[in-house]
Every structure is written in C-alpha cells, then in structure tokens.
Amino acid sequence: MSFNLVYRKACHLPVELEYKAQWAIKEMNLDFKAAGERRMLQMHELEEICHNAYENSKIYKEKTKAYHDRRIIHQSFAPNDRVLLFNSRLKLFTGKLRSRWSGPFTVKEVKPYGTLILWGKKGDTFVFNGQRVKPYLTEEEGREAMLLADPPG
Structure with a gap:
C-alpha cells in the first residue's frame, strides 16, 4: 500500500507475474491430446516435404547426367593416329x-x-x-x- 501512495502505481511482485504466466500457459495447453496430434501432423508434413525434396533432387541429377552424357563426343582412335x-x-x-x-x-x-x-x-x-x-x-x-x-x- 505504501508503494501505491509513493509512486501512484500498482505494485506487481515478480512472484505474481510468474504465477499469472504459468496460469496462462496451462490454459492454452490444456488439451494435451489435441496438441500432440497437431504436432504429429506437423512432423509428418515435414517428413513429406523432405521426401519430395529428395525426389526432386534425384530427378534433377538424372536429367543433368543425361544432358552431359548426350554432349560427350565418342571418338575412336587407333594406334599410329x-x-x-x-x-x-x-x-x-x-x-x-x-x-x-x-x-x-x-x-x-x-x-x-x-x-x-x-x-x-x-x-x-x-x-x-x-x-x-x-x-x-x-x-x-x-x-x-x-x-x-x-x-x-
């Protein structure tokens, strides 16, 4: 009360703020099952993106190899050439x-x-x-x- 009289502001102790933060986190993450399912879905999506990136890089490598193999000029040489x-x-x-x-x-x-x-x-x-x-x-x-x-x- 003396803090309010001197500074004309409400006094919030760090313990009160910490308790309020924990309470807000509990309220947001109350449904652990739904949060776990959402996280698993995100993990599966990430795995699918990585698989698609791997397939695209494999296709790119095959195409560039085919392009370079086409450009190779096959020459045959014999002794004394x-x-x-x-x-x-x-x-x-x-x-x-x-x-x-x-x-x-x-x-x-x-x-x-x-x-x-x-x-x-x-x-x-x-x-x-x-x-x-x-x-x-x-x-x-x-x-x-x-x-x-x-x-x-």
Whole structure:
C-alpha cells in the first residue's frame, strides 16, 4: 500500500507475474491430446516435404547426367593416329591468343574406357584420357575436307 501512495502505481511482485504466466500457459495447453496430434501432423508434413525434396533432387541429377552424357563426343582412335592434346594448364598463364591444343602426338596404344598412351616428340610416353584429345588433321586432309564442303557452282 505504501508503494501505491509513493509512486501512484500498482505494485506487481515478480512472484505474481510468474504465477499469472504459468496460469496462462496451462490454459492454452490444456488439451494435451489435441496438441500432440497437431504436432504429429506437423512432423509428418515435414517428413513429406523432405521426401519430395529428395525426389526432386534425384530427378534433377538424372536429367543433368543425361544432358552431359548426350554432349560427350565418342571418338575412336587407333594406334599410329595423330592427335592434339588439350592443355588445361594454359589458363594459369596469360596469353589469350595462344592455342590450348598442343602436339601433334602419336597414339601408341588404346586402353579400355577411352585411355590413350601417346608418344611424345622425344620418344617418351604419356597416358591421357581420350576426352582430352582430338584428331590431328594434316594439310592434305584439310584440303580434301574443304573440297568436299564447297557447294557446286
């Protein structure tokens, strides 16, 4: 009562506030069965969302794999073919106009799964993936291809 006279406000002790908060929580969560069912429904919905996300990512991976597999150019090489090798380390150095293809190299042996063993200029051998090489066309082969490509006039 003296608090009310001095400050002209009602005095609320922390114990009273805590009791009122507990009472409000009890009133809101009185039906434990309905709250449990609602929580289980939320858990099942979350599980379904995770399952749908997993299925969508699986479909996306399959489509991108099919797209990349379609873009792979299947080339067959035989021993003594001349090839150019893609130089992937060139991007570390400047030189925009330098060719990214080095060579020509000669195919020594063709291994399974597209692996090639190449002869270097000094007679040493290298093992490379077949996707990093392309056929080397000599000037005579290039001229023949140009003659075939010209339209009749």
